[in-house]
Amino acid sequence: MTILLLVLAHLIADFYLQTETMVSDKKKYLLRHLVHHTITIFLALTVLYFVQGTEFLTQVLLPTLVIVTLHGVVDGIKIKLQEKSVTTQRQNSYNLSLFVGDQLLHIISILVVCYLFIKVDLGDIFHYILLSLKLIEGVQPDHGLVNSLLFLCIMFILCTSVTGHLIKIMLGTLTRHLSLFEGKYTLRDLAVSATSEKNMSEEYTYMVMKHQDLSRGKVIGYLERLLVVALILMGSFSAVGFIVAAKSLTRFKQMDDRDWAEYFLLGTLTSFLLAIVYGVVLKVVLLG
Incomplete structure (x- = not known):
């Protein structure tokens, strides 16, 4: 429950609270983005504290501070790497690798904080995941209603916003030729030459994307x-x-x-x- 709730909080802050404007100029809006993460992570840890916590300082305040700080460091590194000049042919794959690496580092930071502050046994979690995916033999774990709902919410965000963003990065921005919507421009009744009796009718296709x-x-x-x-x-x-x-x-x-x-x-x-x-x-x- 702990890891699922924190991952969900991260995804909400990264893909729902972060607008397109913030994404386009992340350096300018980094502080606002970190505030969003602070709020979502703090709320998630507070819920966990009331459910199973014992010390507010070590199980809520310190983990929130560490997760947000690590998030800021990772995003800062990503911003610096995005400023690096790359060829147009490699731009999409470069940005895609930065996106995937960025998200993996955020998840790893959450796991590390859970291990250090909330005393989550990562070995048990890894074994639980393998059993759930039926990658190893054993008794299938009982997920429970709360864990199942959290997992469904995470998969919903992955299926919609995360995948949409990933595909957008992979394909890159539409070129002028492709970022067009179907339309027609027709030239009719044009004489081929001054002495021609036949007229020429040509049809050109152009596109305008809204x-x-x-x-x-x-x-x-x-x-x-x-x-x-x-x-x-x-x-x-x-x-x-x-x-x-x-x-x-x-x-x-x-x-x-x-x-x-x-x-x-x-x-x-x-x-x-x-x-x-x-x-x-x-x-x-x-x-x-």
């Missing part, structure tokens, strides 16, 4: 992953293919553009792959 289109795309991504997870939990693996087909049909005309098609397929396949992984993990852990 902010609303990006927002809708993000929501669609959330819904498609949640739907895939639900289908996996129900055992309807074959139905996942229909979602892929339905999504592809909505972009059928744009598939003529090879760049767009590759961009679309990479994002879609990554989204579905991670959703399937989440669904399988939930099915194994909660449903056996």
Whole structure:
């Protein structure tokens, strides 16, 4: 319960309380971001204190201070590394590695604090995880209602916001050519030459992307992953293919553009792959 609650508090502060403006200029808004983390971590540890705590100073105040301080250090290092100049070809993979490494370090810092201050046995936790995932033989642990709900909340955030952010970093920003929405510009009744009797009719395709289109795309991504997870939990693996087909049909005309098609397929396949992984993990852990 302790680790799950702290991880949930971290995810809420990192992916719900942190706005796009804060992400775009993290150096400027780092202090505000740390305040968000202080609030969520403090509230989580306070809940734990009332449930199973004995010393407020060592089990709430000090862990909060250490976790937030470590978070600030990790984010500061990440900001410095992001300022490092990299080639355009490697920019996406570089930012993706920073994102994954950043999140792993935050989780590790939470584990270390739990071990040092709250006396959580990490060996038992690791064994519990292996049993839950059925990676080792043994009696399946009873998760309990609270742990199951916390785990569901964490998986929900991973399936929606975290995965959406990861895919966004992996694909990078849309180029001017791809960040366009389908439209048409037609030139008609143009003479081929001054003496020509036939007219020429040409049709050009151009695209204009609106902010609303990006927002809708993000929501669609959330819904498609949640739907895939639900289908996996129900055992309807074959139905996942229909979602892929339905999504592809909505972009059928744009598939003529090879760049767009590759961009679309990479994002879609990554989204579905991670959703399937989440669904399988939930099915194994909660449903056996």
